[in-house]
Amino acid sequence: MDLKMKHVVIVGGGFAGLTAAKTLGSKKDIRVTLIDKQNFHLFQPLLYQVAMAGLSPADIAAPIRSLLSKHENVRVLRGVVTRVNTSDNSIDTDIGSFSFDYLIMAAGAKPSYFNHPEWEEYAPSIKTISQATEIRRRLLNAFEKAERTDDTKEQKKLLTFVVIGGGPTGVELAGAIGEMSRYTLARDFRNIDASVARIFLIEGGAQILPMFSLQHAKRAARDLEKLGVQIWTNSLVSDIDEDGVTVGSERISSSTVVWAAGVQGETMQFGGDVGRDRGNRIMVESDLSIPGFQNVFVVGDQSNIDDGSKDLPGTAPVAMQQGRFAANTILNDLAQKTRSPFKFTDRGQMATIGRSSAIVEVGKLKFAGLFAWITWLVVHIYFLVGFKNRLFVVFSWGWSFLTFRKGARLIVDRDWQIGGETDSPSQS
């Protein structure tokens, strides 16, 4: 590679970083180095399916290296970025330092336990493959343990599941646990009736799915209740331990608790001042660069635009559009064109509740039920990276839809999990 070419370093191969790299791929006079702490791009919107044994990890992940292999000007490295030095345009990583002409930071977000890091041990969140397989392990183990005990109090605790956070991820998880216990597992056990499993969905606000219309939030609540999910709104969790969850004056005994309540921007040291919002996201200008450093962009879940407008949601479309925008801004700079502000094009939102129900809102167009679920399915398969993955996912879903079976019901002990992720909770 010609070292005189402009060097763009991209941190993170998620939705934002990968889109930026593809936009700069095969472009003249630019060389790109993409650094990620893991060697695969993860399709997080389907992570809950891994946790619920519907899909295997490899169905929703693809090696970053192969996704970018056709672009000869892009180099992919596995490494952990620890610090950004704006004073000399370099970054520090565990595999050495790299200097850049332009930097695109796209390191995403991580779970936030609202100043209670000790809760993570008892209530894993769902952000990485190892967390999803850990949730799957705890969930399936709870049914196994309930099957082999005759202590009814213990059985009740084992068959009680708590999901904290009533956003799309919490709703998808709670619905999937309800469906799994009622349809998939119900006929596989002899000593217990898996279909009597209790699922609590705990939400601090007044309604679940606050980003959706009230009409659709109510529809989702009804669909969840049909799957045995009890929804507690206006309910704040005050404690979580190995025996369950305390919500106000109520105590729920449970051995399986999942955290889907909050995220914060990925922590990264910056030499020089950067502003951060309450969610630890880095404040950027309207062109997504950090104030005073036009060659350093922060995009996706790691950033928040400081222009007084409403915060953008932490979603894949925002990340992809911002990744593409930052890359195009660099190309425009090199062509000596003036910069413009980032504008998000909102193409709507959707959430699924169980195997054949979903809600979709695209501008004024709002629909729910089976057709919404088919729309959700088509969109998710379309955006899943890699033809092989799409094929496997269609096959797996088709199979479990027709047979009520789930193919990935393996309890994998933690020693054997897909490795490389450093942010998984410790074993309980």
Ligand SMILES: Cc1cc2nc3c(=O)[nH]c(=O)nc-3n(C[C@H](O)[C@H](O)[C@H](O)COP(=O)(O)OP(=O)(O)OC[C@H]3O[C@@H](n4cnc5c(N)ncnc54)[C@H](O)[C@@H]3O)c2cc1C
């Ligand atoms: C369970 C779940 C369900 C979701 N469902 C939806 C949905 O249905 N629809 C939707 O639009 N959005 C959904 N989202 C949100 C969406 O996935 C995120 O908004 C999106 O992934 C953000 O993209 P990003 O590129 O900013 O970050 P990410 O996709 O998180 O990518 C960040 C990358 O940076 C890497 N990285 C982090 N730190 C470092 C470091 N120090 N050094 C090197 N590399 C690093 C990570 O390994 C990762 O590959 C969901 C998220 C979750 C967790």
